[in-house]
Amino acid sequence: MSTDEVVTAASRFAVLDKKLKKSWEDLFARSRLVKTIQEGRIDKRLYAVYLMETYQYTLHNARNQALVGVRALDVGVSYLKFCFEHATEETGHEHMALHDMLSLGLPKEALEIPPPLPATEALIAYLYWVSATGNPLRRLGYSYWAESSYDYIMPLIDKVRETLELKPAQMTFFIAHSKIDEDHAEQVRRMIAQNCKTDQDWHDVERVLETSLRLMGNMMEEVFAEYELLRKEQSATHAFLGLLK
Amino acid sequence: MSTDEVVTAASRFAVLDKKLKKSWEDLFARSRLVKTIQEGRIDKRLYAVYLMETYQYTLHNARNQALVGVRALDVGVSYLKFCFEHATEETGHEHMALHDMLSLGLPKEALEIPPPLPATEALIAYLYWVSATGNPLRRLGYSYWAESSYDYIMPLIDKVRETLELKPAQMTFFIAHSKIDEDHAEQVRRMIAQNCKTDQDWHDVERVLETSLRLMGNMMEEVFAEYELLRKEQSATHAFLGLLK
Amino acid sequence: MSTDEVVTAASRFAVLDKKLKKSWEDLFARSRLVKTIQEGRIDKRLYAVYLMETYQYTLHNARNQALVGVRALDVGVSYLKFCFEHATEETGHEHMALHDMLSLGLPKEALEIPPPLPATEALIAYLYWVSATGNPLRRLGYSYWAESSYDYIMPLIDKVRETLELKPAQMTFFIAHSKIDEDHAEQVRRMIAQNCKTDQDWHDVERVLETSLRLMGNMMEEVFAEYELLRKEQSATHAFLGLLK
Amino acid sequence: MSTDEVVTAASRFAVLDKKLKKSWEDLFARSRLVKTIQEGRIDKRLYAVYLMETYQYTLHNARNQALVGVRALDVGVSYLKFCFEHATEETGHEHMALHDMLSLGLPKEALEIPPPLPATEALIAYLYWVSATGNPLRRLGYSYWAESSYDYIMPLIDKVRETLELKPAQMTFFIAHSKIDEDHAEQVRRMIAQNCKTDQDWHDVERVLETSLRLMGNMMEEVFAEYELLRKEQSATHAFLGLLK
Structure with missing residues (x-):
């Protein structure tokens, strides 16, 4: 990259990071789940509902990531390789979420896999849509x-660990993930810098960043609502997590 | 159908209609767009933003409807025919929304087609997902x-017409649609009655009913938010509708 | 259409019809199935194998036809409507092939549905590929x-009927189809005339015409090869048709 | 694996290898391209047409390989990882075919990329179909x-090298590929051994092996036919390769 391009990329990333910050702030501001964690009031059932939904969308991450490469015909070899390589690395991560859920004390035979909550399904649907259509670069906005995300959510994870007195081995999804993802984050940044060439490219990435994070926020809200049903013994789908009380 | 089945279907529809009522009430309760209409404060720009987003998702309705038939392999001939026939009938309806928008006084050369708002895109994505995966019957919950929907929204349409002093020829999407849809509604009901055989079938239909209506509510909220940006001259995408003030 | 366009379309169709004739001649020249029919040597088993493979690819015709409309975004409303309408009309036609096969004297309980022969699967795969990718007009070359096709195959059908002493009610697929298809053929011609605007469009249609007819020829060859296995009692998949000897 | 399973796998592979041998023998027996190579009569244009079609289908190999992982929901993590990893490794290999073609003496500015020949497109279509539908293991039959394939085609490659007096650097696709593929072949074998559990699994793999190799044979035949057109200056699409005479 020439100096000009570096400057441009830097200012583009500054805009992106500003949006990112704003999106997280919006999510935090309205999230009852976040508030409950921050106030040290989370219980195992709430965390378990969250892990279950994390399992649900994570199950699709490698698949929709690979789908970008399957359908994108006019992109460079390095971006294609990234799509398939990244998919390889994401494969099976959903099992960490299940593992952590079981480690809370749920007997294996009590485990059920209910369908994803509606807001989780909306997130999953959106990620496939973004991967299957439009600018093939735009899924980078989700990545x-x-x-x-660890800058934003690490304090929450720490608080969950403290409140529920968990050991690191019970938080593999977040802890192992945070290490894996440092590398990924760097690759994602490089992919954006190398491939986003037009205003439209940067805009498409930004838009998916905002929309997917908002849909994640919706999922978190619904996790909380399901938890409230669970507490009132009215949950139709996550009742099995009541054992964790 | 035997008498037993008729009874069962009737009670199933009663449950479905209760959910439907509840979903509309929730949507109405939180919708700033609905409130603005009810209070006679809607202006052409707000209606135009709504029509634009209606155009956006309607553009995909025939397509995702047909997709059900493309991918469903274990369904009966009558449901397959319904999918393709219904897709035929829905084809091109998006142009009515554009027509109505232009009839508000927007010069044809001023018309732009910005990308759908994020919440509209989430709705579109969800409808493709529902059509492409899972129980092939479940898209019936959206239909x-x-x-x-005319029972619920006709009073709103009447109020919009009155407030904006529109002629029927300026509301083709809703008025023409409401006639076409009486027939469709009957067919949809018949398809559900004939094809939903298990608890899971009814449940899947119910779930898509609730989720898609909620996503529509999200779209309506975002239409209102975009309108507020438009009023403050901060809309990045729908600024061309400012002409309608 | 102006006079010029009519002239052009006429000369385009003349080229297409020449290719069509050539393709059928090539198929006839190499086809052992055709030769066997023409020489009055077809037996019920051979006809039944052919009907079974006809069932197999016909099962997908409505689906891949609708797929064109699902994925084509830049085509006119009339072509979209045609895709979905045509899909509606093709739905369920595969059952006529099964019906005719059973009418040869196969007991219903003896009926098996083996997987399609490899050449049949190659034809099915190609039709989905053509429908899912490239110029959305090109599937018209198959239609x-x-x-x-009745001009070319009616003499064969008559010969089959005569040799096997079949009644019209035992040949519903071909006879009913030939009536339905007169209308379709006219619509297909109109769709081509209205939508093919560039050399590339006409060329893409021509290419699919030739390729799909060649793949159909391959299927017919493999039907014959399977019949030979059946006669030698070596067919792994179509042995149940041996009952028809 | 227990001893029993090892025995079974060994006998299964013996069957597969017998089919493989038979399929190659059939292909060799009818292939005018193979005969021309064996008799030392290949010229650069024929080799170039072959490389062009190799480019065409190779362009899709990584994509359809990844597609298996995108759509397969009930397979183990190790098979999913294999799909995405293998896709990563296959990415960009088509450029080797182009490189080798240019190295024959074609000026870069003369290079055109015509659409694939019909038989090549049928092969591509089939590989996507196999990857998108049916038993997710079955694409292993193609791999x-x-x-x-190097046991079977290495003598041909040697003969091409000798006849056209090529250096290894002009045959990167085949030579580099043959090294990469030793590893892949081992992985493919392991994936088959680990994942094929039922008769149906083995049968599905075998069937795709035979069908895809036959479609490759069809492609080779059509490469030869196109070369004959080229020699008579009648090739509509590959005329630019005439420069290599």
């Missing part, structure tokens, strides 16, 4: 926040 | 409310 | 010969 | 011969 951009997903792989660098 | 169920979409084709019978 | 062009499929809907107007 | 099984594609990654281990």
Whole structure:
């Protein structure tokens, strides 16, 4: 890259990071789940509902990531390789979420896999849509926040660990993930810098960043609502998590 | 159908209609767009933003409807025919929304087609997902409310017409649609009655009913938010509708 | 259409019809199935194998036809409507092939549905590929010969009927189809005339015409090869048709 | 694996290898391209047409390989990882075919990329179909011969090199590929051994092996036919390769 391009990329990333910050702030501001964690009031059932939904969308991450490469015909070899390589690395991560859920004390035979909550399904649907249509670069907007979310959520994870007195081995999804993802975050950044050439490219990435993070926020809200049903013994789908009380 | 089955279907529809009512009430309760209409404060720009987003998702309705038939391998001939026939009938309806928007006084050369708002894109994505995966019957849950929504929204349409002093020829999407859809609603009901055989079938239809209507509510909220940006001259995408003030 | 366009379309169709004739001649020249029919040596088992493979690819015709409309975004409303309408009409036609096969004297309980023969699967795969990718008009090249094939194959059908002493009610697929398809053929022709605007469009249609007819020829060859296995009692998949000897 | 399973796998592979041998023998027996190579009569234009079609289908190999992982929901993590990893490794290999073609003496500015020949497109279509539908293991049948084809084709490659007096650097596709593929072949074998559990699994793999190799044979025949057109200056699409005479 020439100096000009570096400057441009830097200012583009500054805009992106500003949006990222704003999106997280919006999510935090309205999230009852976040508030409950921050106030040290989370219980195992709430965390378990969250892990279950994390399992649900994570199950599709490698698949929709690979789908970008399957359908994108006019992109460079390095971006294609990234799509398939990244998919390889994401494969099977959903099992960490299940593992952590079981480690809370749920007997294996009590485990059920209910369908995803509606807001989780909307997130999953959106990620496939973004991967299957439009600018093939735009899914990078999801990876951009997903792989660098630890700055924002690490304090929450720490608080969950403290409140529920968990050991690191019970938080593999977040802890192992945070290490894997440092690398990914760097690759995602490089992919964006190398491939986004037009205003439209940067705009498409930004838009997916905002929309997917908002849909994640919706999922978190619905996790909380399901938890409230669970507490009132009215949950139709996640009742099996009541054992964790 | 035997008498038993008729009874069962009737009670199933009663449950579905209760959910439908509840979903509309939730949507109405939180919708700033609905409130603005009810209070006679809607202006052409707000209606135009709504029509634009209606154009956006309607553009995909025939396509995702047909997709059900493309991918469903274990369904009966009558349901397959319904999918393709219904797709035929829905084809091109998006142009009515554009027509109505232009009839508000927007010069044809001023018309732009910005990308759908994020919440509209989430709705579109969800409808493709529902059509492409899972129980092939479940998209009927979307049709169920979409084709019978006139009970709920007709008072709003009347109020919009009155407030904006529109002629029927300026509301082709809603008025023409409401006639077409009486027939569709009956067909959709018949398809559900004939094809939903298990608890899971009814449940899947119900779930898509609720989720898609909620996503429509999200779209309506975002239409309102975009309108507020438009009023403050901060809309990045729908600024061309400012001409309608 | 102006006079010029009519002239052009006429000369375009003349080229297409020449290719069509050539393709059928090539198919006839190499086809052992055709030769066997023409020489009055067809037996019920051979006809039944052919009907079974006809069932197999016909099962997908409505689906891949609708797929064109699902994925084509830049085509006119009339072509979209045609895709979905045509899909509606093709739905369920595969059952006529099964019906005719059973009417040869196969007991219903003896009926098996083996997987399609490899050449049949290659044809099915190609039709989905053509429908899912490339010029959305190109599938018309398949419809062009499929809907107007009766000139070429009617003498064969008559010969089959005569040799096997079949009644019209035992040949519903071909006889009913030939009536339905007169209309379709006219619509297909109109769609081609209205939508093919560039050399590339006409060329893409022509290419699919030739390729799909050649793949159909391959299927017919493999039907014959399977019949030979059946006669030698070596067919792994179609042995149940041995009952028809 | 227990001893029993090892025995079974060994006998299964023996069957597969017998089919493989038979399929290659059939291909060799009818191939005018193979005969021309064996008799030392290949010229650069024929080799170039072959490389062009190799480019065409190779362009899709990584994509359809990844597609298996995108759509397969009930397979183990190790098979999913294999799909995405293998896709990563296959990415960009088509450029080797182009490189080798240019190295024959074609000026870069003369290079055209015509659409694939019909038989090549049928092969591409089939590989997507196999990857998108049916038993998710079955694409391994294609990999099984594609990654281990060097025993069969190395004598041909040697003969081409000798006849056209090529250096290894002019045959990167085949030579580099043959090294990469030893590893792949081993992985493919392991994936088959680990994942094929039922008769149906083995049968599905075998069937794709035979069908895809036959479609490759069809492609080779059509390469030869196109070369004959080229020699008579009648090739509509590959005329630019006439420069290599």
